[in-house]
Amino acid sequence: MRRRPRVLLLVSVIAAIGVAGSAQAAGQSTAYQVEVSLNCTSAKSCTVAQLPNGAAFGTWLSLQLEQGGGGTYTGADCASNFHGKTGTFPVSGDLTWKSVTTYDPSAMANVDLIKITGVKLVDGTTSVTLTVPDATGQKDSDASQVFQVASSSIGVQGFSGTVQLQITQ
Numbered sequence: 001m002r003r004r005p006r007v008l009l010l011v012s013v014i015a016a017i018g019v020a021g022s023a024q025a026a027g028q029s030t031a032y033q034v035e036v037s038l039n040c041t042s043a044k045s046c047t048v049a050q051l052p053n054g055a056a057f058g059t060w061l062s063l064q065l066e067q068g069g070g071g072t073y074t075g076a077d078c079a080s081n082f083h084g085k086t087g088t089f090p091v092s093g094d095l096t097w098k099s100v101t102t103y104d105p106s107a108m109a110n111v112d113l114i115k116i117t118g119v120k121l122v123d124g125t126t127s128v129t130l131t132v133p134d135a136t137g138q139k140d141s142d143a144s145q146v147f148q149v150a151s152s153s154i155g156v157q158g159f160s161g162t163v164q165l166q167i168t169q
Helices: 003-025
Strands: 030-040 056-066 070-082 085-104 109-121 126-133 137-142 147-152 162-168
Touching: 030 109, 030 126, 056 085, 056 109, 070 109, 126 137, 126 162
Parallel strands: none
Antiparallel strands: 030 056, 030 162, 056 070, 070 085, 085 109, 109 126, 126 147, 137 162
């Protein structure tokens, strides 16, 4: 029974990637394609604000950032006893994005980032802003730096753990 949500999740992810790829093939002017994976399988691997023992959460997103600051996202969330949510939830919608430059004290240099707003997770209950490097390639990042909670009707305050990013132009 535990495998069913994972199979549904895999199907949702494959569909999301296919939708993003077909939109790009249709001639839309894509500035960036961003793939995001966050897996929280235990309180030890990913502590989400007030994550109860036995809870788990994951999200897999494909974001198409179009020229001019608009775009779309598709993907899936999978939750088990996560703030009262259990199941696999498709996510999709419109987004906005902009390039920003900020000073990184640990690197002692300015860094270029992409801020993405309008993304809703956890069955649409939680709005997040994603901040990703303005650079192509594959990267692991800290979830608290990538996901910032804008609002949540079920009490999600933040995410931690490791996020895998793939950014292409």
